[in-house]
Amino acid sequence: MTQHLVHIASLGCARNDVDSEELAARLELGGFTLTDDPATAETVVVNTCGFVEQAKKDSIDTLLAAADLKDGGTVRSVVAVGCMAERYGVQLAEELPEADAVLGFDDYADIADRLKGILDGDRHISHVPRDRRTLLPLTPMARQAAAERLATPGHRHEPLPAGLAPATGPRALRRRLSGGPSANLKIASGCDRRCAFCAIPAFRGSYLSRPIDELVAEAQWLAEQGVRELFLVSENTSSYGKDLGPDIRLEALLPELSLVDGIDWIRVSYLQPAEIRPSMLDAMLGTEKVVPYFDLSFQHASPTVLRSMRRFGDADSFLSLISTIRDAAPAAGIRSNVIAGFPGETARDVEILRDFIVEANLDVMGVFGYSDEEGTEGVRLPGHLEPAEVEERRAMLADLAIEVCEARAADRIGEEIVVLVESDEDGESVGRGAHQAPETDGSTTLSGVAGRVGELVRAVVVDAAGIDLIAEAQ
Numbered sequence: 001m002t003q004h005l006v007h008i009a010s011l012g013c014a015r016n017d018v019d020s021e022e023l024a025a026r027l028e029l030g031g032f033t034l035t036d037d038p039a040t041a042e043t044v045v046v047n048t049c050g051f052v053e054q055a056k057k058d059s060i061d062t063l064l065a066a067a068d069l070k071d072g073g074t075v076r077s078v079v080a081v082g083c084m085a086e087r088y089g090v091q092l093a094e095e096l097p098e099a100d101a102v103l104g105f106d107d108y109a110d111i112a113d114r115l116k117g118i119l120d121g122d123r124h125i126s127h128v129p130r131d132r133r134t135l136l137p138l139t140p141m142a143r144q145a146a147a148e149r150l151a152t153p154g155h156r157h158e159p160l161p162a163g164l165a166p167a168t169g170p171r172a173l174r175r176r177l178s179g180g181p182s183a184n185l186k187i188a189s190g191c192d193r194r195c196a197f198c199a200i201p202a203f204r205g206s207y208l209s210r211p212i213d214e215l216v217a218e219a220q221w222l223a224e225q226g227v228r229e230l231f232l233v234s235e236n237t238s239s240y241g242k243d244l245g246p247d248i249r250l251e252a253l254l255p256e257l258s259l260v261d262g263i264d265w266i267r268v269s270y271l272q273p274a275e276i277r278p279s280m281l282d283a284m285l286g287t288e289k290v291v292p293y294f295d296l297s298f299q300h301a302s303p304t305v306l307r308s309m310r311r312f313g314d315a316d317s318f319l320s321l322i323s324t325i326r327d328a329a330p331a332a333g334i335r336s337n338v339i340a341g342f343p344g345e346t347a348r349d350v351e352i353l354r355d356f357i358v359e360a361n362l363d364v365m366g367v368f369g370y371s372d373e374e375g376t377e378g379v380r381l382p383g384h385l386e387p388a389e390v391e392e393r394r395a396m397l398a399d400l401a402i403e404v405c406e407a408r409a410a411d412r413i414g415e416e417i418v419v420l421v422e423s424d425e426d427g428e429s430v431g432r433g434a435h436q437a438p439e440t441d442g443s444t445t446l447s448g449v450a451g452r453v454g455e456l457v458r459a460v461v462v463d464a465a466g467i468d469l470i471a472e473a474q
Helices: 012-027 052-070 082-088 090-095 105-119 140-147 201-205 211-225 250-258 279-285 301-307 313-329 347-360 387-410
Strands: 004-011 032-034 041-046 077-081 180-188 229-233 265-268 294-297 332-338 363-368 416-423 426-431 445-446 457-467 468-473
Touching: 004 012, 004 105, 012 032, 012 041, 012 082, 012 105, 012 180, 032 279, 041 052, 041 082, 041 105, 041 211, 041 250, 052 077, 052 105, 077 082, 077 105, 082 201, 090 140, 090 445, 180 211, 201 265, 211 250, 211 457, 250 279, 265 294, 265 416, 301 347, 313 332, 313 347, 332 347, 332 387, 332 468, 347 387, 387 457
Parallel strands: 004 032, 004 041, 041 077, 180 229, 229 265, 294 332, 332 363, 445 468
Antiparallel strands: 416 426, 416 457, 426 445, 457 468
16 A cells, blocks of 8 residues: 655644544554654645634645645645634635645545545545534434534544554544643534634534543543543533433543543533533532643623623622632632623723733633624624724733733742643753643743653642743652
């Protein structure tokens, strides 16, 4: 069998990274050999992000950079996959002729044959985008059976040969693209919410959970690969199990994952505050191996703006939730994102959000400026602000958030923590405390300690640099 070298460039979120690992497994099974260096590849696959303008720009730039490698090099084809490719399909193919093909989610099952055909000169006809929410029944409990006929990244189950994830049983294809002691575990896809600023449900589809036994099996395989931390990801993790049965929720999944030998930390991401139940909080705070970490999607604090966003809550309810968490686990890590400059946002709304950022005192707070996303309700709302005003509000709130988060990190000096070591840098071990998620929430350096990659090390925080910590191993 001819071996073709392929490079996968994965952009965007943690869910996209898992999708890239599915593509990697399918390509390996189809006769491709993976390479970390795009310049040595015959085909470059760019797993694009289609969420916001900057992410789309990054995706385009990556595709163009890959196309430049075709001049005098080994690269013969550049292929776009992922959210941007699914969202725009034939439109992206027409506007970006530098890409040799634009493949949607329906092409994933046959990705190896698609790429071989492109290398052989076949012209791929890109799909016309459609609202993927229409592909599954409106009733969540009817979705699992219907999903057997639907191409959903991470949800195709088939037997696998030894060496690919997992070794036996009907589980998702996966081949790790990076090492390290932490790995993402996609527990669901899609979203049923209708937030006025978000286009994700239209191209990712309705909410679809993965069964518990399948997730446990994949977790076991990850543990065999040296993974010690599972990072549970989805578009909305707090909705897990709504389509699986009345007794299957996140509260049922977490104890099963905690039984997996070799896994020491379980981290939960992407929680909707309006969906958090007392039993969910109890499970997150009381299940062995689940770290006290809460990724809460607030988006704003003004009840007026939140209603316009088609969301729920207000500053008081959000602060009450934060207080409940910290009463039970004072050292818990809590992060969130908010949007400044949403249509109709008044100066008073900005003050409410400003006060909330101070009172919430979160470990990490991302502040984004609103911009229209085609196909969303926000585009049609009255009261759009000038871009300069949006940026002024974003910058002011972002500066405040940085100040608050850095002060929160400084408050941890003297705190005893456990650090998952991920790398050695300049003769010191660098990792994360339980309150720090991968890539987004800062790092912890173990002063004067090296050679501990993959270990959980007890330490005491002795200093802070921004939101990063410096600790001494005990």
